[in-house]
Amino acid sequence: MKKNLKRNVAIVLIMIITVLCILSGIRTRHQAKLVITQLAGEGNGYVLETSKNQLIVIDGGTKEDTKSLKKIIQEKGNNQVLAWFITSPVSSNTEAFLEILKHHSEISIAHIYSSLNSGDWYEQTDLEETEIAHIKELMETITTKENLPKYIDLQRRVRYSFDNYFITPLELRDNQSTKIADQTIVLKVDNSFKSAVFFGNIGERESHLFFENDKDQFENELIQISTNLEEGISNELFDALKTDKIMISGQNKWETKAEIYEKKDEELTVEIW
Numbered sequence: 001m002k003k004n005l006k007r008n009v010a011i012v013l014i015m016i017i018t019v020l021c022i023l024s025g026i027r028t029r030h031q032a033k034l035v036i037t038q039l040a041g042e043g044n045g046y047v048l049e050t051s052k053n054q055l056i057v058i059d060g061g062t063k064e065d066t067k068s069l070k071k072i073i074q075e076k077g078n079n080q081v082l083a084w085f086i087t088s089p090v091s092s093n094t095e096a097f098l099e100i101l102k103h104h105s106e107i108s109i110a111h112i113y114s115s116l117n118s119g120d121w122y123e124q125t126d127l128e129e130t131e132i133a134h135i136k137e138l139m140e141t142i143t144t145k146e147n148l149p150k151y152i153d154l155q156r157r158v159r160y161s162f163d164n165y166f167i168t169p170l171e172l173r174d175n176q177s178t179k180i181a182d183q184t185i186v187l188k189v190d191n192s193f194k195s196a197v198f199f200g201n202i203g204e205r206e207s208h209l210f211f212e213n214d215k216d217q218f219e220n221e222l223i224q225i226s227t228n229l230e231e232g233i234s235n236e237l238f239d240a241l242k243t244d245k246i247m248i249s250g251q252n253k254w255e256t257k258a259e260i261y262e263k264k265d266e267e268l269t270v271e272i273w
Helices: 002-031 063-077 091-103 119-124 129-142 204-213 235-240
Strands: 035-038 045-049 055-059 083-085 112-114 151-153 160-162 165-171 186-190 195-198 219-226 242-249 259-262 268-271
Touching: 035 242, 045 063, 055 063, 055 091, 063 091, 091 129, 119 129, 165 204, 204 235
Parallel strands: 055 083, 083 112, 112 151, 195 219, 219 242, 242 259
Antiparallel strands: 035 045, 035 268, 045 055, 160 165, 165 186, 186 195
16 A cells, blocks of 8 residues: 555656646746847848847848947857858848858857858859859858858758757748749747748749748748848738738838838847747
């Protein structure tokens, strides 16, 4: 009888501890705040601060953004970047990244995430020669002996874990299109409860692919879109999305009831949740 009682007590204690651990994990994820700083340059540049005071950079913006981006990394990340995501290799997204990678060795980048075509592929697009030269320089710098071990080729719908967050590429480059806008990586950031989706420089064709393939991703607390290029997110996709907040790189051209965070002349920092 005593042995059975002890065994039952032990089982109950194990069950209680298990439930507490699960609830603690859920609570931790739920409390994980998302703070986003949108850089002020003409390109796309975003810095995400995790609940453990680590930094994740998405693209990074133009060369003019380098100074302010470097300052943020120094002050908020102690010169450490946990992860750097490149959604498109165009200069408006990656000039600052290239400057930091080449000329600011005091900044440590743990991992670089992207999904890039071959260097020759970009010559088939309608990009200007200066833009093609920039992309080749970017790819050469990423693939140096020092940087290549940091590079991770993104896989669609794989969830990459960072502190209390997950970052998931929902769409990758479209090899059937030669338009640079259709090569944008669409990223979802979530804490298992709330989410934000970065659409970056997404074009019409890739917007349609997202509309067809990712209907389960239409509802988010925030979406980021760019209006810097001739193409952009399609009306079809924009009208289907449900969100409370929109962060816009460029000028707002949309009619929406969502709260708009539009790029101004200085950095904009917002706690999303």
